[in-house]
Amino acid sequence: MKKLLSYVLITGTTIVLVVGLGGCNRDATADVGTAGASSAATPAAVPVIRGPEYGDVLSTTPVHKTVEHPRQVCQDVVVNHTEPPKDQHDIAGTAIGAVAGGLLGHMVGHGKGQTVATVVGAVGGGYAGNRIEAAHQQAQVTSTVEHQCNTVNETSSEIVGYDVKYVYNGVTHVTRMDHDPGSHIRLQ
Structure with a gap:
């Protein structure tokens, strides 16, 4: 007032x-009353x-913007590589088991029974040899150190302006400024 x-x-x-x-x-x-004064200055x-006019600042609110800053993070990592066994089908164990079983079966029987015992021994020995080799075979595991890099985004917040609420001639106004005006705002 x-x-x-x-x-x-x-x-x-x-x-x-x-x-x-x-x-x-x-x-x-x-x-x-002389009218001849045409050259006279009017x-x-x-x-x-x-002078400049000012408004009273009611509030000033900073305006923030989120900014991402990518950076690369590298580290050495142990990586395990598994190679399958060389004889994946266990052929060697099957063959050795069949020969051994066939020999044992041949030693057991006589006549026609000897032939049946040889075949049964070969089949049983082959199966047993296959299972034994499968149980003892392990995959080859090797470890190496590899240098691995990843991009990481770090975020920060920065002030990009100020929303200023002020009163001028009894009317409330809002404007955005690039600086904090303080308690009074200069008007254009």
Whole structure:
């Protein structure tokens, strides 16, 4: 209310001064009544010079922006490689088992029973040899150290401006500025 009263008083004083100065600048011949004063200066409007105007800041809110900063992170990692066994089908164990079983079966029987015992021994020995070799075969595991790199995004927040809420002539306004104006904002 005090500011409004101040503005009214300043404006009224300015108007009185302008009108008063306008009366002082009249040509003297105009008062006497001589109409030959075409070269006389007419009263010019005195420009009103005002200083900058300010609004009262009610609040200032920083405006943030999230920024990503990618960076590379490298480390040495132990990597295990598994190679399958050389004889994946256990052929060697099957063959050795069949020969051994066939020999044992041949030693057991006589006549036609000997042939049947040889075949049964070969089949049983082959199966047993296959299982024994499968149980004893293991995959070849080798370990190596590898240098591995990954990109990691780190985020940060930075202030990109300020939303300023202010009052001017009793009206509330909001504007975005690149700096914090403090308690008063200069108006254009």
